[in-house]
Amino acid sequence: MSGGADPGGANAALTRRWRGALMDNFGTPRLPLVQGRGTWVRDAEGREYLDFVGGIAVNALGHAHPAVVRAVGEQIASLGHVSNLFIAEPTVRLAERLLRLAGREGRVYFSNSGAEANEAAFKIGRLTGRPHLVAATGGFHGRTMGALALTGQEAKRRPFRPLPGDVTHVPYGDADALRAAVGTRTALAVLEPVQGENGVIVPPPGYLRAAREITAASGTLLVLDEIQTGVGRTGRWFAAEAEGVEADVVTLAKGLGGGLPIGATLAFGAAAALLTPGTHGSTFGGNPVVCAAALAVLDTIEEAGLLEAVTRAGERLRRGLRLPAHPLVREIRGAGLLLGVVLGDEVAARVQRAAQDRGLLVNAVAPDVIRLAPPLTVTDGEVDVFVDGLRAALSDVLEETPTAA
Numbered sequence: 512m513s514g515g516a517d518p519g520g521a522n523a524a525l526t527r528r529w530r531g532a533l534m535d536n537f538g539t540p541r542l543p544l545v546q547g548r549g550t551w552v553r554d555a556e557g558r559e560y561l562d563f564v565g566g567i568a569v570n571a572l573g574h575a576h577p578a579v580v581r582a583v584g585e586q587i588a589s590l591g592h593v594s595n596l597f598i599a600e601p602t603v604r605l606a607e608r609l610l611r612l613a614g615r616e617g618r619v620y621f622s623n624s625g626a627e628a629n630e631a632a633f634k635i636g637r638l639t640g641r642p643h644l645v646a647a648t649g650g651f652h653g654r655t656m657g658a659l660a661l662t663g664q665e666a667k668r669r670p671f672r673p674l675p676g677d678v679t680h681v682p683y684g685d686a687d688a689l690r691a692a693v694g695t696r697t698a699l700a701v702l703e704p705v706q707g708e709n710g711v712i713v714p715p716p717g718y719l720r721a722a723r724e725i726t727a728a729s730g731t732l733l734v735l736d737e738i739q740t741g742v743g744r745t746g747r748w749f750a751a752e753a754e755g756v757e758a759d760v761v762t763l764a765k766g767l768g769g770g771l772p773i774g775a776t777l778a779f780g781a782a783a784a785l786l787t788p789g790t791h792g793s794t795f796g797g798n799p800v801v802c803a804a805a806l807a808v809l810d811t812i813e814e815a816g817l818l819e820a821v822t823r824a825g826e827r828l829r830r831g832l833r834l835p836a837h838p839l840v841r842e843i844r845g846a847g848l849l850l851g852v853v854l855g856d857e858v859a860a861r862v863q864r865a866a867q868d869r870g871l872l873v874n875a876v877a878p879d880v881i882r883l884a885p886p887l888t889v890t891d892g893e894v895d896v897f898v899d900g901l902r903a904a905l906s907d908v909l910e911e912t913p914t915a916a
């Protein structure tokens with residue numbers, strides 16, 4: 512029986528309760544999950560799945576990692592929340608640690624989500640005194656009004672106009688278009704090193720370096736949104752390291768908290784001094800429990816050598832899905848463990864369903880792209896099980912519609 516389909520079962524019952532009590536902004540989620548361990552999750556009827564969604568590239572250490580469980584337990588048992596009126600040591604330690612990873616002097620602002628991390632970047636931009644902003648078409652920076660103004664996806668923006676302006680969107684990966692849009696009125700240009708939500712789009716080599724040169728020439732802040740690509744996801748602490756690019760502002764969230772909500776805005780040089788007392792804030796930002804979880808994530812990535820492991824696992828995954836060639840797979844793109852399986856037709860939703868029926872969770876991020884974002888801790892054995900299962904699911908879809916390839 513396919514995952515979650517029994518109308519009289521526990522999955523359907525929880526889904527009905529969800530529908531009755533929660534707003535419909537997401538549509539109805541496809542499956543209730545009740546437990547997770549490592550790369551595996553279990554639904555309300557006891558069925559197990561290999562989880563390559565990872566809470567949308569969040570669960571860097573998988574589910575219920577002992578280091579995160581211990582850190583959260585110890586911190587909540589000693590000091591759970593102090594607000595920004597007081598100092599908690601884990602908050603300071605995490606900020607110091609992030610700056611050390613960046614290898615530069617700067618300052619950090621903590622919030623609770625990716626959108627908020629970008630809101631802070633937006634406000635830093637406003638405080639330069641320049642009115643204009645530049646972002647990329649197709650880019651995703653979050654759903655709050657400021658982050659949405661930067662987001663380059665029209666369908667998400669349209670219902671909420673007017674949005675804070677004045678933002679120019681330029682084609683992603685096109686350095687000339689960026690050069691034409693950025694000038695001395697431009698406060699900041701914000702880019703993702705890989706566009707995750709837009710279907711795992713990788714820009715041409717040299718694009719981020721060009722963006723650095725273009726922004727530096729007009730005194731514009733370069734903001735790199737590493738919310739999906741940061742914290743080891745691409746096999747480096749920050750994806751932009753691959754091009755040796757140092758941004759003025761870097762935003763993080765997702766994987767940083769190991770499943771707990773956190774956003775971080777790292778600013779360097781003059782940009783680090785623009786937020787002054789009273790200009791911005793958040794009650795929960797820098798919460799010591801969440802910061803303790805983030806420190807456990809960073810410690811584990813370092814101690815377990817996960818950056819190298821991500822690169823190896825990503826290559827194994829790519830190889831397994833590429834060879835032998837599957838007629839429905841056109842291309843595998845991305846970096847490390849942020850991969851997009853590009854299909855020969857717009858059947859990603861059906862592949863997602865077929866994979867779920869075979870006990871694999873994946874995300875149809877675009878009509879023709881399946882996104883893979885397993886935990887950084889995924890094992891070779893799990894990659895192999897996944898590859899076999901996904902290839903079988905692709906063949907299931909191909910059998911239904913042989914013209915799809």
Ligand code: PLP
Binds near residue numbers: 653703707
């Ligand atoms: N920026 C990027 C690159 C993202 O991928 C996302 C979420 O997918 C966000 C910002 C928004 O993060 P959040 O959903 O935590 O607000």
